[in-house]
Amino acid sequence: MEADKKGVPLDEAILGYRPVISFRVRKALGSATPDWEDVVDEILTQAIEKVKTGAFRGESSVGTFLYTITTRRIIDHIRQKTKVLRHAPEPASMPDPHDETESRERARKIASVVNGLKPKFREVLYLYYYQDLSRDEVARELGISPRRVSERVNYAIKLIKKSVRP
Amino acid sequence: MRKCGYEDKIDEYLLDRMKPEEQTDFEEHYFICRSCFEKMSERNEIVQVLRKEGVLVRPEARPAAASGFRAWVGRVLAFLTPCRLAAVVVPTALVVLAVWLLIPRGGPVAPPLVLSGDGTVRGAAIPVVSPVAEVAEAPSYLEWKAVGEDIEYQVSLAGDTPLLNASTKETRVVLPEEARARLKPGNSYSWQVRAFKADGALLAESGRVKFRIRAKG
Numbered sequence: 560m561e562a563d564k565k566g567v568p569l570d571e572a573i574l575g576y577r578p579v580i581s582f583r584v585r586k587a588l589g590s591a592t593p594d595w596e597d598v599v600d601e602i603l604t605q606a607i608e609k610v611k612t613g614a615f616r617g618e619s620s621v622g623t624f625l626y627t628i629t630t631r632r633i634i635d636h637i638r639q640k641t642k643v644l645r646h647a648p649e650p651a652s653m654p655d656p657h658d659e660t661e662s663r664e665r666a667r668k669i670a671s672v673v674n675g676l677k678p679k680f681r682e683v684l685y686l687y688y689y690q691d692l693s694r695d696e697v698a699r700e701l702g703i704s705p706r707r708v709s710e711r712v713n714y715a716i717k718l719i720k721k722s723v724r725p
Numbered sequence: 726m727r728k729c730g731y732e733d734k735i736d737e738y739l740l741d742r743m744k745p746e747e748q749t750d751f752e753e754h755y756f757i758c759r760s761c762f763e764k765m766s767e768r769n770e771i772v773q774v775l776r777k778e779g780v781l782v783r784p785e786a787r788p789a790a791a792s793g794f795r796a797w798v799g800r801v802l803a804f805l806t807p808c809r810l811a812a813v814v815v816p817t818a819l820v821v822l823a824v825w826l827l828i829p830r831g832g833p834v835a836p837p838l839v840l841s842g843d844g845t846v847r848g849a850a851i852p853v854v855s856p857v858a859e860v861a862e863a864p865s866y867l868e869w870k871a872v873g874e875d876i877e878y879q880v881s882l883a884g885d886t887p888l889l890n891a892s893t894k895e896t897r898v899v900l901p902e903e904a905r906a907r908l909k910p911g912n913s914y915s916w917q918v919r920a921f922k923a924d925g926a927l928l929a930e931s932g933r934v935k936f937r938i939r940a941k942g
Contacts, residue, residue, distance in 0.1 A: 576756070578762070578766065579755065579756055579762050582755075582762070582765075582766060582769075583752060583756075620757050622756035622757035622758075623753065623756065623757060625756055626752065626753050626756035626757075629756075630752075665770065666770075666773075666774045666777070669770070669771055669774040669775075669780075670774055670777075670780045673774075673775065673780055673781065681781060684775055684781055685781040685782070688740070688772055688775040688776055688781070689775060689776060689780075689781045691740065693742070698803055699803070702797070702798070702800060702803075703802065703803070704802045704803045705803065707802070712736075716768065716771060719771050720767060720771065723771070
């Protein structure tokens, strides 16, 4: 098996991209899509196969190689689903109970920190993230400059991150 | 550590506010930039919570008066981008500079500083004629040299106490009998003359001139 630039065997390097591929797949298909994990597995398998058969010759970076496979697989999946969904909807997926608990706990912590923020920060977060207003629209709504909106958003996110980090 | 240029685009991506070509570019980037991906994942977790129903509630309406003024200030600040600010400030500065350059500056010019006698005096020194040093008897006048046309001279004479303050357009002042009677032999006195222009500006000044009346016998 070949190795990437850092000397890590390529199949290991490819498997290390699971979180990145998962993110991209979930973003494209939606987290509620039951088989997103299957799609990720298929992408990783396909990538390792290509390396083994010599289809990946290292002309591009591993990241770019995986991005291309991921994008193609997502498009294929959406095409297939469009056909299937015409006949029957998929049942909802069963989430991993451990992941679900941990995620819920972190979400609760984030919500608690948000609740403790000063009103001026909560106001900006509410309009920007919840009401989905653009930076300029939030600025007009609150009578502050767009730059100040960014500053408040970034400051609030920074505080949240700091409180949530283990 | 240097900040990656894509970091500022994370929110746009997570909130689906990117154009398709920007989105493709950004997605390709985070496949090769581990730092951006980690920052995006972290931020995504927060954003997902913020977008959930009930985490962020609609803030209470602000009082109208407070929001009015703040909104006005905000609108002004929002309007004053660096380009607009420059567009206002630069022409204003040029106008102020032009006005300042055009203001006539023809006021009276102060005479130079000169050293005279016992101290620094402003203006040219007025040459004094008499009395100076030691005199045989009480002088009947104080005399100096002219320093120009249409000048008013102010003269003061003092011993232990002021003896005379007078003004004249001549270059001498006759001491009144009353003042002269107070000048005693054996004592020292001093006098000074100042020249003023018609507009009241000090033009010249003599030093404080001392003289002594010789004692009799």
